[in-house]
Amino acid sequence: MARINTSREDNPVLDTVSVWLYVLLVIIGLISVYSATSEVNQTFQFSFSSIAGRQLIWIGGAVIIILTIAFANVAIIDYFAYGFYGFAILLNIAVLFLGKEVSGAKSWFGFGGFGIQPSEFAKVATALAIAKYLGTYGIRFKGTRNVVITMSLFLTPMLLILAQNDTGSALVFLSFFLVLYREGLPGWILLSAVWLIVIAIARIVMEATGISHLWTMGTLSLLAALIVYFGRKNRQLIIATLFVAAASAVFSVAVGFAYTKILKGYQRDRIELVLNLKQDTRNMGYNLEQSRIAIGAGQFVGRGFLKGTQTKMGFVPEQHTDFIFCTIGEEWGFVGVLVFFGLYFGLLFRIVTLAERQSTAFGRVLGYGVVCILFFHVAINIGMTIGIIPVIGIPLPFISFGGSSLWAFTLLLFLFLKVDEKRR
Amino acid sequence: MDLHRNRKFVYLGLFSLVALVYLIQIFRLQILDDHYEQKAINNALNKIPIYPDRSIIYDRNGKLLVHNIAMYDLIVFPAKAKGIDTAQFCEIMKISGEDYHKYMATARENSKKRQKNNVFNGSAVFMSNLSKEQYSAIQENLYRFPGFSVEPKTDRLYAVKGGAHMLGYLGEASKKLLAKDPYYRPGDLVGVTGIEHTYEAYIRGVKGVKTVWQDRTYTERGEAKDNEFNSPAQAGPDFYSSIDFDLQEFGESLLANKRGSVVAIEPSTGEILALINKPDYDPNLLVGEARARSFRQLLIDPKKPLYNRAIKGVYPPGSTFKTVMALIGCQEGVLKPSTTHGCSGGYHLGSLTVGCHPHPSPTDLKGSIGISCNAYYCQLFRDIIDNPRYPNVKTGYAALEKHLRSFGLGSKLGVDLPGENKGNVPTIKQLDKRHGKSWKSSMIISLAIGQGEILLTPMQMANCAAIIANKGWFITPHLVKGIGVKKYLPDEFKKKHYTTVSELYYDWIINGMEMVTKPGGTAFGTGINDIVICSKTGTAQNPHGQDHSLYIAFAPREKPKIAIAVIVENGGYGATWAAPIANLMIENYLNRGKEPQRPDMLERIRTSTVN
Numbered sequence A: 001m002a003r004i005n006t007s008r009e010d011n012p013v014l015d016t017v018s019v020w021l022y023v024l025l026v027i028i029g030l031i032s033v034y035s036a037t038s039e040v041n042q043t044f045q046f047s048f049s050s051i052a053g054r055q056l057i058w059i060g061g062a063v064i065i066i067l068t069i070a071f072a073n074v075a076i077i078d079y080f081a082y083g084f085y086g087f088a089i090l091l092n093i094a095v096l097f098l099g100k101e102v103s104g105a106k107s108w109f110g111f112g113g114f115g116i117q118p119s120e121f122a123k124v125a126t127a128l129a130i131a132k133y134l135g136t137y138g139i140r141f142k143g144t145r146n147v148v149i150t151m152s153l154f155l156t157p158m159l160l161i162l163a164q165n166d167t168g169s170a171l172v173f174l175s176f177f178l179v180l181y182r183e184g185l186p187g188w189i190l191l192s193a194v195w196l197i198v199i200a201i202a203r204i205v206m207e208a209t210g211i212s213h214l215w216t217m218g219t220l221s222l223l224a225a226l227i228v229y230f231g232r233k234n235r236q237l238i239i240a241t242l243f244v245a246a247a248s249a250v251f252s253v254a255v256g257f258a259y260t261k262i263l264k265g266y267q268r269d270r271i272e273l274v275l276n277l278k279q280d281t282r283n284m285g286y287n288l289e290q291s292r293i294a295i296g297a298g299q300f301v302g303r304g305f306l307k308g309t310q311t312k313m314g315f316v317p318e319q320h321t322d323f324i325f326c327t328i329g330e331e332w333g334f335v336g337v338l339v340f341f342g343l344y345f346g347l348l349f350r351i352v353t354l355a356e357r358q359s360t361a362f363g364r365v366l367g368y369g370v371v372c373i374l375f376f377h378v379a380i381n382i383g384m385t386i387g388i389i390p391v392i393g394i395p396l397p398f399i400s401f402g403g404s405s406l407w408a409f410t411l412l413l414f415l416f417l418k419v420d421e422k423r424r
Numbered sequence B: 001m002d003l004h005r006n007r008k009f010v011y012l013g014l015f016s017l018v019a020l021v022y023l024i025q026i027f028r029l030q031i032l033d034d035h036y037e038q039k040a041i042n043n044a045l046n047k048i049p050i051y052p053d054r055s056i057i058y059d060r061n062g063k064l065l066v067h068n069i070a071m072y073d074l075i076v077f078p079a080k081a082k083g084i085d086t087a088q089f090c091e092i093m094k095i096s097g098e099d100y101h102k103y104m105a106t107a108r109e110n111s112k113k114r115q116k117n118n119v120f121n122g123s124a125v126f127m128s129n130l131s132k133e134q135y136s137a138i139q140e141n142l143y144r145f146p147g148f149s150v151e152p153k154t155d156r157l158y159a160v161k162g163g164a165h166m167l168g169y170l171g172e173a174s175k176k177l178l179a180k181d182p183y184y185r186p187g188d189l190v191g192v193t194g195i196e197h198t199y200e201a202y203i204r205g206v207k208g209v210k211t212v213w214q215d216r217t218y219t220e221r222g223e224a225k226d227n228e229f230n231s232p233a234q235a236g237p238d239f240y241s242s243i244d245f246d247l248q249e250f251g252e253s254l255l256a257n258k259r260g261s262v263v264a265i266e267p268s269t270g271e272i273l274a275l276i277n278k279p280d281y282d283p284n285l286l287v288g289e290a291r292a293r294s295f296r297q298l299l300i301d302p303k304k305p306l307y308n309r310a311i312k313g314v315y316p317p318g319s320t321f322k323t324v325m326a327l328i329g330c331q332e333g334v335l336k337p338s339t340t341h342g343c344s345g346g347y348h349l350g351s352l353t354v355g356c357h358p359h360p361s362p363t364d365l366k367g368s369i370g371i372s373c374n375a376y377y378c379q380l381f382r383d384i385i386d387n388p389r390y391p392n393v394k395t396g397y398a399a400l401e402k403h404l405r406s407f408g409l410g411s412k413l414g415v416d417l418p419g420e421n422k423g424n425v426p427t428i429k430q431l432d433k434r435h436g437k438s439w440k441s442s443m444i445i446s447l448a449i450g451q452g453e454i455l456l457t458p459m460q461m462a463n464c465a466a467i468i469a470n471k472g473w474f475i476t477p478h479l480v481k482g483i484g485v486k487k488y489l490p491d492e493f494k495k496k497h498y499t500t501v502s503e504l505y506y507d508w509i510i511n512g513m514e515m516v517t518k519p520g521g522t523a524f525g526t527g528i529n530d531i532v533i534c535s536k537t538g539t540a541q542n543p544h545g546q547d548h549s550l551y552i553a554f555a556p557r558e559k560p561k562i563a564i565a566v567i568v569e570n571g572g573y574g575a576t577w578a579a580p581i582a583n584l585m586i587e588n589y590l591n592r593g594k595e596p597q598r599p600d601m602l603e604r605i606r607t608s609t610v611n
């Protein structure tokens, strides 16, 4: 880490707080991966061919990335933003034809024993490209043309990754909506999205449990009628309410159709399990239950390093990648979780602060891009292991085993820190 | 121009909200719900039982009766047993394909049950008690059959050929037992009857536990050391039985080729010295892989070799009952040694006649026992229940019934064997039903000579002999002498039970019993010269055939060492079979090491067949 000392405008450095939080999280990740792939109470053993050993190699690569960024000229970032984006799009198209299939998704380039997942780098490239676009002099997130271009910048890679059949990674691009809120995307659009999610969940609960539609419809109609009655002086409110009611009804029917006719059985199962509509001790339900058992077994101070049987005996699925949080929960308990949350959300808060001190729209949008992508990953990944959110296979940044994701997130964070260092 | 600077707080608020909600959920999982740790342990720890040796069983003199032999069970993890070459497997194990599927289905069911109980993960017995051939064949080929393993356990090995009914046998734990007692797992051997059953809790020892880590695919991932669940197996403590096995074996040889039962008790302690039934079986039949097959054969054998007559069979006690009636008569004040009654070929009252054999008449109490006069006891019976001190016959009878019950009759004695029969002492209710409400003593007079509704087990008869030997009390007969180094004996086998007949009267009856083997007595000619045997013969009427030959006795008269009851079914007079068998056994027990005085009688009994 280059030239770390006190932050002074005339002697700029990479933000010390962020760098240290990053370092601590990566170390926690390495320890967790080592533990998740060990035997219970195993005496220390290490080899570079082990999973933890390979993670260490990836970390070495991440250090090289950091040093390169630290010593590079910040202008290059701005200059190559679109080029990098174009390259990432090309890679994501190419992988559709040349990639190898891993557990149903065609999203990997294989090189001998190693693999690269271009979708991870698409996140970085997209964040850069949107920052570059909205940072261009005279362009703001306003007006049809600008909005359409901005949206296409992240919906394009999203669709490509959906085509790769990697739903989890594709969903991550939704986090750019969150970025755009800072740039002026009206709040009601995000609120509408939340409202639609509520409607969708309500509809799914009805479909799955067989509660009569009439009850819900009746209640909602009554609610709408009350608003109309009490707001009869306000024509705009009446129109808005009726519009929302009509749109909600249409959307609800659409969700019902999609849920029963389009979604496959296992997809319905995942959703129903999280909504607690289904008791299943095999397969998906089994995995979720095991994940909860792992975390619950940690209790206050945890079962101890290398003592988590849930994660080491294969009960928790993908214990060193997507479900790595189980190892932290099981072995370090609530105390460990508190420390971990402190570090992680500390980093998120720090990035927001850094983003806000940017003098350019480029820096600010990039900063929000970084924090929203990280937040989306953390919320989905941990939410999944504790049974609040359906199982969506995305890694926990800096913690989960995997080179592509570690490098991509390192790149993402340190590009922003470099921009922050050189802020004017 | 930055119009939306304040929106930063929306982000910080959103992050904080999510962090808070997640922490609350994690708090619920980790702190509020404490089931998860146990669930995690149940998942990953497989508790493998270590089978202890069952107790070694000795007789009262330290003679080895039962010990153990290593046996093997074939265990299967149904979840791992994939791609088995069934044909090859059946070929090696010498079982049919049908058997294979049957065993596998049972194992799968059992393993599921165990998973549900979170006791053991995934494995179950496929076949228990492999034969030597099966064991060596599968041992060599185990690598071909993933999911299969061989687990050692112990089975019984009998050092003796006799004593089957008192030792009992082992069998696989029944479904009922498995449901009731979590200690057992399917395929476990458990005492089904005899000592093995009654003292199962001691004899089985304590199973040990070896815990191993086991992953989701039931693959062992090393031993879980320093674990609270680990414990060594503890062998069952040495079990000392009260049986004198030399006497037992001797008695069994006498009863060979006959049907009947012998019970011998040490009167002062209630310890059972011998418990013999014929027909019986060789206990070695019911071990190992032949167990189930042999058991089925024994079960359908028309000779009923599994039947423990000594405690389950009930017989009218016949004339042996006169001893008890005489005691009650004395207690009731209607009989003294000098009481005499005449006998003219039997007892006559109106149209009623109870026949008697020819003998000098009249007799006193002593003589009435020695020559077993029926008329004497019919008179005595009427004196007891028609006694003018009672307002009517029913109150008289109630007094009699109370005395009889104090001898342990009509109810289970509480012997330490399962399935004891109560026998029967007719209640007033029973008599009302049988003879109408207004019966008279004459209508139930056959009770006087031990016939009719009165029924005793051989154990109860032997216990009556022990009561007389003790002059008024008994300790519940039992097969245990002591368990373990401290020779533990359950308290119920230390307690004296007193009869309602005073100690004063016993000598009067014993005087008569001493006459039985003397000249003029009913068992004259079967006695042993240097031993004073006090006894009583009996013949139990048998509506289905030849009468049963009965005999109760104790010896010596002073400080009695043995009380005995013998019944030989269809043996006719008591003196013919039961008396010589009992007296020879008394001789064997008391004159241990000396030459038998009656080799002729011994030879005759041993070689005779009665059926």
Ligand SMILES: [Zn+2]
Binding pocket: B343, B344, B345, B346, B356, B357, B359, B372, B373, B374, B375, B376
């Ligand atoms: Zn007579």
